[in-house]
Amino acid sequence: MLAPFDVSVISSEHAVRDALRDVIHGLGPLGLDIEEVGTVELVLAEALNNIVEHAYPPDAQGGPIHVTCRHRQKGLFFTIRDRGKAMPDGQIPLGMVQDVNVDVMDMPEGGFGWFMIRDLAKDVAYQRQGCENELQLRLAIAVRRAPP
Amino acid sequence: MEVLARTEADMQVVSVQDSRIDAAVALAFKDAMRNTTDGGPQTVVLDLQKVDFIDSSGLGAIVATMKHLAPDRKLVLAGLSPTVDKVFKLTRMDTVFRVFTSLDDALSDVRA
Numbered sequence: 346m347l348a349p350f351d352v353s354v355i356s357s358e359h360a361v362r363d364a365l366r367d368v369i370h371g372l373g374p375l376g377l378d379i380e381e382v383g384t385v386e387l388v389l390a391e392a393l394n395n396i397v398e399h400a401y402p403p404d405a406q407g408g409p410i411h412v413t414c415r416h417r418q419k420g421l422f423f424t425i426r427d428r429g430k431a432m433p434d435g436q437i438p439l440g441m442v443q444d445v446n447v448d449v450m451d452m453p454e455g456g457f458g459w460f461m462i463r464d465l466a467k468d469v470a471y472q473r474q475g476c477e478n479e480l481q482l483r484l485a486i487a488v489r490r491a492p493p
Numbered sequence: 494m495e496v497l498a499r500t501e502a503d504m505q506v507v508s509v510q511d512s513r514i515d516a517a518v519a520l521a522f523k524d525a526m527r528n529t530t531d532g533g534p535q536t537v538v539l540d541l542q543k544v545d546f547i548d549s550s551g552l553g554a555i556v557a558t559m560k561h562l563a564p565d566r567k568l569v570l571a572g573l574s575p576t577v578d579k580v581f582k583l584t585r586m587d588t589v590f591r592v593f594t595s596l597d598d599a600l601s602d603v604r605a
Contacts, residue, residue, distance in 0.1 A: 358517050383546070383576030390548040394516045445585045449563045454556045457549035457584050464583055 347375050347416035347487070356400075356407035356427070361393040364412060371414060372421075381486045385421065388465050391458040392425050392480055400429025400478060420467075420485045427478050437471045437480070440464075494521035498529045504603050505533040506596070508540040514551030522551070526558040535566050538599050542572030547580055559590065567591075571599035 350371040354360040365386055372385065393410065401407050408428045415422040432438075440459030445452065463469060466482040473479075495510040507529055514522050530537050539555070547555075559568040571593040573581065581587040593599035 362513070362515070362517060380575055380579070383579060386546060387548065387576065387580065390515065390546075394548060394550060398516070443584065445589050450560055452556050452560060452589065454553035454560075455549065457552060461549060461580070461583055 346489070347372065347414075349413070349415050351414070352412045354410050356397050356410055356429070358397070360407070360410065361390060361397060364393055364410065365389055368412060368414060375416070375487050377486065384465050384486065385484060388462055388482065388484060389423065389425075391462050392482070395458060396425070396427045396429060396478070400427050402430070405429075416487060418489045418491060420483050420488045422483050423481070425480045428476055429478065431473045431478060432471060435471075435473055437469065494518045494525045496522075496525045496529055498533075500534060502604075503534045504536040504538055504600075505530060506538045506540055506600070508542070509544050512543060512545050514544055514547045514554060516548060516550035519550040519554040522554045523557050523561075526554075527561060530558075530562060530566075533566075536569060536603050537562060537566060538569045538571055538596070538603060540571050540596050540599075541574070541577055542596060544572075544577055545574045547577050549580075549584075552580055552584060552586060556586070556589075569593065569599055569603060571596045 352364050352367040352371065354364045368389060369382060369386060389412070396410055411426045413424045438459045440463040442460055443453040443456050462482070466484055468481070468483045470481045471479070497508045497510060499506050507526065511518065562568050569591045572595060573592060581592060593602065
């Protein structure tokens with residue numbers, strides 16, 4: 346099992362890249378393949394972009410973003426915390442698949458983020474704890490079979 | 494955001510030089526694409542060989558580029574890495590764009 350590790354950044358345009366680089370570095374000992382690394386990077390990028398763009402909007406001062414990674418039998422468990430604005434209605438968006446069978450000029454340019462998170466991650470859960478947002482999710486990567 | 498462009502006959506090949514098209518550079522990418530493709534030929538081949546990561550903002554910027562070129566001009570994609578390809582497949586955008594694994598495949602198809 347990989348040793349637990351945490352990554353902390355202060356919200357900014359480039360904070361997401363820094364956090365992703367540190368998380369992927371932290372996962373190094375697992376020797377994940379390129380596809381698995383891509384999944385981790387994509388899911389975390391979408392979750393972190395959402396915090397930088399919505400929880401800490403550009404007109405507000407950036408705040409802390411804290412990512413914890415725990416490797417357990419069922420895969421990689423991530424918890425992402427921030428001290429920004431709560432999710433609208435206290436819930437994460439449904440993240441429905443976007444209809445792309447439309448006229449070119451009506452093609453969606455956004456709204457893919459939560460869909461990709463929900464599609465790639467398992468057990469996605471959000472809660473507001475005091476003045477903190479906490480998003481938990483699991484990636485079925487580096488899953489360990491229970492010993493017989 | 495650096496892109497290199499070359500024009501041959503009726504197509505323009507725009508090669509992205511950065512390794513990421515993500516939220517941090519999505520706007521810069523859109524601007525670079527608008528400036529580079531302005532007044533160019535009918536087909537634009539977006540060469541993504543050097544790009545190993547895009548997120549939903551990067552995807553949105555590529556869609557915006559396609560819409561900017563439409564209806565008279567087409568955007569074709571080439572050289573998608575596994576992670577970039579995954580984003581297109583997940584969002585079904587692989588059904589909207591013509592996607593070629595390699596730049597050579599894209600060029601020979603466009604030329605044909």
